[in-house]
Amino acid sequence: MNWFFIALIGYLLLAVVAVLDKFIVSKSVRPIVYTFYSTIFMFGALAALPIIDFNFLIGIDWWWAIVSGVSFGFALWTLFLALNRGEASHINPFNGGLVTIFIFILSFVFLGENLTILQYFGISILVLASFLLSFEKSLKHDGFHLGFVWAIISALFFAISHVSAKYLYGQYDFGTAFIWTRATTGLVGLFLLLFPTVRNSFKRKEKEPKTYAKKYSLFIVISNKILSILSAILLQYAMSIGSVTIVGAMSGVQYVLMFIMIYLLTKFTPKIFKEYFTKHEIKMQILALLLVVIGSVFFVI
Numbered sequence: 544m545n546w547f548f549i550a551l552i553g554y555l556l557l558a559v560v561a562v563l564d565k566f567i568v569s570k571s572v573r574p575i576v577y578t579f580y581s582t583i584f585m586f587g588a589l590a591a592l593p594i595i596d597f598n599f600l601i602g603i604d605w606w607w608a609i610v611s612g613v614s615f616g617f618a619l620w621t622l623f624l625a626l627n628r629g630e631a632s633h634i635n636p637f638n639g640g641l642v643t644i645f646i647f648i649l650s651f652v653f654l655g656e657n658l659t660i661l662q663y664f665g666i667s668i669l670v671l672a673s674f675l676l677s678f679e680k681s682l683k684h685d686g687f688h689l690g691f692v693w694a695i696i697s698a699l700f701f702a703i704s705h706v707s708a709k710y711l712y713g714q715y716d717f718g719t720a721f722i723w724t725r726a727t728t729g730l731v732g733l734f735l736l737l738f739p740t741v742r743n744s745f746k747r748k749e750k751e752p753k754t755y756a757k758k759y760s761l762f763i764v765i766s767n768k769i770l771s772i773l774s775a776i777l778l779q780y781a782m783s784i785g786s787v788t789i790v791g792a793m794s795g796v797q798y799v800l801m802f803i804m805i806y807l808l809t810k811f812t813p814k815i816f817k818e819y820f821t822k823h824e825i826k827m828q829i830l831a832l833l834l835v836v837i838g839s840v841f842f843v844i
Contacts, residue, residue, distance in 0.1 A: 546785030550793050553777030556770050558800035562808070563767040564623065565631035566816055572764070574623035575735060576744045580764065581623075581771075582616040583732025588725040595718045604714060605723075611707040612727025618700035620731070621693045629690030630818045632805045632828060636835055638694040638701075639794040640673035643838075645702030646791040653706060654713075656788055665792060665841030672834035675827060705787055712783035721779055795839035799832055 568574050600608055625634045647666055650656040658666075704724075711720035735741045782790045806825075808816040820828075 546781040546790065547793075549777050550781035550785070550790045551796060553774045553781060554794060554797040555800065556774035556777070557794075558797045558804065560767055560771045560774060561631060561635045561797065561801055562804050562816070563763060563770075565626045565634075567764060567767065568623045568627045573740060573744075574620065574627050575738060575740055577623055577764075578616070578620040579732050579735040579741045579744075581619050581768065582728050582735070584729070584768070585612070585616075585725050585727075585732070586729035588722045591718075591722055595722075596716070597719045597722060598715055600711075600715070600719075600723055604711060607707045607710055608720075608723040609727045609730070611704045611711070611724040613730055614700045614704035614707070615724070616728045616731025618697045618704060620735075621697035621700060625690045625693035625697060627690075628693065629688060632802050632818055634690055634694050635801060636798040636832065637673050637691060638698050639798060640669045640835060640838075641695060641698035642701045642705075643669055643788070643792045643794065644673075645699050646705055647788050649702055649706040650709065650788050654709060654787070656786060658788065661841045662788075662792075665838040668834050668838030668841065669792070672831045672838060675831035675834070702791075705782060705791060708779060709782055709787040712779075717780055717783045720783070721776070724779075725775070792839045795832070795835040798835055802828060802832055 564577075568577055572580075622634075622638060625638065644666060647656075647658065651658075708720065708724045711724060714720070778790065805816070805818055806820070809818050809820065
């Protein structure tokens with residue numbers, strides 16, 4: 544069960560990444576610009592080629608590497624759009640529950656992965672949890688909103704990326720498959736250069752009073768990207784040696800930690816990070832998160 548503990552550490556890091564993503568797209572950087580910088584530097588994965596024992600892909604496998612990488616890039620973009628419109632404590636768990644469901648469907652159809660009765664039951668619980676998490680009550684929203692639509696699209700892209708990567712992990716060693724599926728994410732960055740908003744971000748802007756977020760934005764973004772890379776390596780490796788569906792379902796750990804971090808930040812440092820909570824919403828949130836955890840447990844017992 545080494546893959547289980549590797550995935551666990553990956554989700555611990557990803558919880559921090561998710562909170563920082565929300566902070567960045569809501570305080571300092573527009574989603575499309577943040578997506579550009581989150582994807583274009585993925586070409587840097589090619590720098591690892593001279594220091595590892597790698598192989599070139601063969602035939603149609605290049606297509607699946609591109610599908611995996613590009614889907615991952617669009618998954619990030621649509622997730623950032625969702626976070627820009629909704630609260631991370633709702634959007635991320637909702638997105639994660641749907642990722643698990645979409646991964647199950649795609650891996651069953653294309654990879655032939657079969658689940659046990661308990662794992663099917665876990666899927667059902669995750670559907671219910673996702674439904675509860677879709678009711679966001681905040682200063683801007685009261686229920687289902689456009690942010691959840693973007694989260695659904697993002698979940699489908701993430702699932703496509705993970706399942707196509709899992710296929711390549713079955714054909715090549717981990718290093719080879721990981722590098723090509725990450726490097727091709729850079730193609731999304733090249734595509735985003737077509738948008739004036741991204742190109743204008745290169746221009747020097749007139750000096751203006753800086754908020755806390757803008758003052759430390761470069762440090763926050765770099766730190767977040769380092770944590771993101773580490774979490775991606777750990778989770779992709781766990782998927783390569785374990786079940787892609789089960790590793791995806793373990794995301795419940797991430798959302799519990801996220802909720803705790805967001806609640807503590809809101810309570811003690813509201814000027815830096817704040818989300819709107821009512822007593823009823825906290826109860827519903829805890830219930831939904833418990834369902835996510837319970838649903839995830841059914842995938843590993």
